[in-house]
Amino acid sequence: xxxxxxxxxxxxxxxxxxxxxxxxxxxxxxxxxxxxxxxxxxxxxxxxxxxxxxxxxxxxxxxxxxxxxxxxxxxxxxxxxxxxxxxxxxxxxxxxxxxxxxxxxxxxxxxxxxxxxxxxxxxxxxxxxxxxxxxxxxxxxxxxxxxxxxxxxxxxxxxxxxxxxxxxxxxxxxxxxxxxxxxxxxxxxxxxxxxxxxxxxxxxxxxxxxxxxxxxxxxxxxxxxxxxxxxxxxxxxxxxxxxxxxxxxxxxxxxxxxxxxxxxxxxxxxxxxxxxxxxxxxxxxxxxxxxxxxxxx
Numbered sequence: 001x002x003x004x005x006x007x008x009x010x011x012x013x014x015x016x017x018x019x020x021x022x023x024x025x026x027x028x029x030x031x032x033x034x035x036x037x038x039x040x041x042x043x044x045x046x047x048x049x050x051x052x053x054x055x056x057x058x059x060x061x062x063x064x065x066x067x068x069x070x071x072x073x074x075x076x077x078x079x080x081x082x083x084x085x086x087x088x089x090x091x092x093x094x095x096x097x098x099x100x101x102x103x104x105x106x107x108x109x110x111x112x113x114x115x116x117x118x119x120x121x122x123x124x125x126x127x128x129x130x131x132x133x134x135x136x137x138x139x140x141x142x143x144x145x146x147x148x149x150x151x152x153x154x155x156x157x158x159x160x161x162x163x164x165x166x167x168x169x170x171x172x173x174x175x176x177x178x179x180x181x182x183x184x185x186x187x188x189x190x191x192x193x194x195x196x197x198x199x200x201x202x203x204x205x206x207x208x209x210x211x212x213x214x215x216x217x218x219x220x221x222x223x224x225x226x227x228x229x230x231x232x233x234x235x236x237x238x239x240x241x242x243x244x245x246x247x248x249x250x251x252x253x254x255x256x257x258x259x260x261x262x263x264x265x266x267x268x269x270x271x272x273x274x275x276x277x278x279x280x281x282x283x284x285x286x287x288x289x290x291x292x293x294x295x296x297x
Contacts, residue, residue, distance in 0.1 A: 094126040102126045117143035117150040124156060133160055151177045155187050167194055185211045192224060201228050219245050219255075226258050235266035253281055257290060264297040 094102040103126050106119070113119035124139035137160050143153035158173030171194050177187035188207040195204035205228050212221050222241045229237040239262045242250065249255055256278055263271035278291055 094122070094129045099126045099129045115146060117146040117153065119143075120146070121150070121153045121156065124153065128156070128160065133163055136160055149180050151181045151184060151187070154180070155184070155190065158187070158190060162190075162194070167197070170194060183214070185214055189218075189221060189224070196224060196228060196231070199231070201232060204228055217244060219249050223255060223258060226262070230258065230261055230265070233265065235262040235264075235268075238262040239266070251277070253278070253283060253287060256281075257287060257294070260291070261294050261297075264294055 103123070106123055106126065109119070120139045120143035124136040124143065127133075127139065128136035137157065140153040140157045140160065143150050144157075154173050155177045158170045158177070161167075161170035161173060171191065174187045174191040174194070177184050178191070181187075188211050192204040192207040192211075195201070195207070205225065208221055208225050208228070211218065212225070222245055226238040226241040229235070229241065238258070242255070242259050242262065245255060250259060256274055260271055260274040260278060262268075263274060275295060283291060
């Protein structure tokens, strides 16, 4: 809409300037939407070049999980606003559920950031948060048209492919990210999740251990390592990983289910207490099915 308005304004001015005798229109004779225009509106905006160092959320003492410095999706909501100020202040809006407001702000900074791949990547992520997968894919690909080695957009396309039920394309995207950026923890974690899904435990654990050893103690990485052991039937090893997770997190549904499963297959009496806790929780349909199957072990 803004682009069409600018073009129509330019045509209007050219037609007015075609004859020296033409009288300059008075302000009152201009359409209302043109009254506030000035020469500044027609000067090209200074483009903000891509800065890789500003595209990752390196937040020093706030980083506790291994994946937090690469994705706002891993950050507690209370910290998102303060972290996101280091980039644009927009991604946080989308992750906090204010995607429409985020998209409006993206629209206002378009002239400065239109040549920046991170702009289009943020646009895609806002649409992904809204569940509009097709639009998200379009904007991730737009980011790649500006920089075909821009790994955040490649990783995000991998997530989109997974939601579309295309694990082969998803895996190829995550592999490409790791090839371009060997220390990309998010892509390694995403790839390991795919390997776990298809029972490739050795490959999954290799990647998960690389992420785990990279610095932070990430609760989701430890949960994935625990489930890898549970799939192998090694409950004690799973308990060792889960014991490293803070108790307040272990009391959440996903983590309690994993611990319950581990206690059940090791015949640990603590399973009764966790069973009583889970019975009173508002479990999703899938969680309830899994819980009922575990109780029968």
